[in-house]
Amino acid sequence: MTPQLHHSRGSLSPSLEHYLRAIFDLQESKGYARVTDIASMLGVAKPAVSAAVKTLRSNGLVSHRVYESILLTEDGAKRAKGVSGKFSILMHFLTDVLGVEEEQAFVDACVMEHYVSGNSIDRFLDLLRFFEEPGNQEILEKFHQFRRSCESVDTCPTCSYHCDISVIDFDDMSKKIKQSKRRV
Amino acid sequence: MTPQLHHSRGSLSPSLEHYLRAIFDLQESKGYARVTDIASMLGVAKPAVSAAVKTLRSNGLVSHRVYESILLTEDGAKRAKGVSGKFSILMHFLTDVLGVEEEQAFVDACVMEHYVSGNSIDRFLDLLRFFEEPGNQEILEKFHQFRRSCESVDTCPTCSYHCDISVIDFDDMSKKIKQSKRRV
DNA sequence: CAATAATGTTAAATCTATTTAACAATGTTT
DNA sequence: AAACATTGTTAAATAGATTTAACATTATTG
Structure with a gap:
């Protein structure tokens, strides 16, 4: 049985985790967070922030002096650091190792950090x-060369797989890739 | 501004994509899909499947002869293959390269495929x-040795980072990892 | 073929996350 | 201090994805 897409009970939803990290980042950069900061940072309306903060507060993760500052509790900070750490690792991995464009890496890391x-x-x-x-740095460099050689053509010259699966037609993709590991 | 966690307009929601891949897999293994199959495969109640299939149908991705079989349209198959291909790549990467346990890799690949x-x-x-x-296989083997050496202790002997961030306290994690790439 | 089992749908309710509109509290400026 | 701007909240509505309960359809089998 395929796993549920929804987060398990007891853990924070991806959305709330996202708010938590936003608060963490704001607290790091300006000492505290305010509803408006969070809203503009995440690109959501203020009432959404109000609601999220209320939930976080009821979970004991932030303290909120209404109309004033929002601060992480010790517990909240711990959790936020966890998410933030995940983000950093993913971000570095995507850009430094895989060579993903920074903009794209940022977007991907922002979702992966929760999932x-x-x-x-x-x-x-x-x-x-x-x-x-x-x-080992030279190994990485070797990979980067390999990777660039893939980018230049539709089909990677050194293997039978298409290197840019988002551009090409997927029609025979799934046949080509052995799915022996799959157990649906 | 941090990206939205929600899927962009025009594209399928993670949930619907998940249903689509389930149908794809069933169609591959037994020629067609039925509501019950999908429900048990995804661990959801049948009405949830009914609703999802209705949406997929209205998007022209599946054909559904009610009380009978659910089949992917050409368009649906194309999309499903895309998701399935992503899954395979992620699954192989997580298990073969990173050495993630198969159970865990499966769960992770199942969410990453959508995000x-x-x-x-x-x-x-x-x-x-x-x-x-x-x-290059030997490089991978070298990494696997390196990785195993990390597992044996809390802190990796060869670097200043904790190797098992999910077990250790995150308290200084975020300080250790430079976050220069971050632009919140 | 009638009874029963399996399969599928509809209806109603819930939960999360969001929005807009209206209002309330706080801060700033003159 | 009064007016205005900023900031934040509440209320109401929407949208997606889910559940359970009840009912409908189809298949099996005695």
């Missing part, structure tokens, strides 16, 4: 660190 | 292919 398990994040970090090991 | 951009998926595929290049 990718801690286990997998750990592994992402491992790989990130592996490439930082003395002597 | 990670095509651009990034392309890069994941590139890296996957890079490691398959003749002579």
Whole structure:
């Protein structure tokens, strides 16, 4: 059975986690957060922020002196740092390792931070660190060369797969990729 | 401004995409899909499937002879293959490259397939292919050794980062990881 | 073929996250 | 201090995705 897309009970929803990180970032940069800051940062209307903050408060993750500042509780800060750490790892991985364009990496990291398990994040970090090991930077460079050679043509010259699956037709994609691991 | 967590207009919601892939898989394995199959596969109640299928039908992605079979249209199949391809790439990347446990990889791939951009998926595929290049398998093997050495202790001996961020306290995590790339 | 089982739909309710409109509180400026 | 601007809240509505309960249709089988 395929997993549920919805977050499990007891954990914060992706949306609330997103608010939490926004508050964390604001608190880091200006000492505290205000509803308007959050709203403009996330591109949502203020009442949405009000509602979210209320929920976060009822979960004991922020303290909110109404019409004044919003601050993370110790618990909230802990959680926020977790999300923020995930974001950083993902961001670095996407840009530094995979070579994803920064704008795109940002968007992807912003969603992945809420959806990718801690286990997998750990592994992402491992790989990130592996490439930082003395002597391994050149491996990464070699990959970047390989990658660039893929970008230049529709089909990667060195393998049978299309390198830009978002551009090409997917028609035979799924046949080409062995799905032995799949267990639906 | 941080991106919205919600899917953009015109594109399918993660939920509907998930149904679409389920139908795709069922169609591949038994020729067609039925409401009950989908429901049990996704672990949701049948009315949820009914509703989703209705929406997919109105989007021209499936044909549904009520009380009978659900089949992908040409358009639906194309989209489903796209999602399925993403899933495969992510699954292989997580298990083969990162060494994530299969159960966990499956869960993660199931959400990432809906949230990670095509651009990034392309890069994941590139890296996957890079490691398959003749002579590069040993690099991957080297990483796997490195990774295992991290698992054995809380803090990776070869770097200043904690390798298992989901287990350790995040308190100084965010300070350690430079977030220069972040632009909130 | 009638009874029962399996399958599918509709209806009603819930929950989360959002919006706009209207209003309330606070701060600033003259 | 009064007027205005900024900031924040409440209320009401919408939209998506879900659930349970009840009912409808189709299939099986005794």
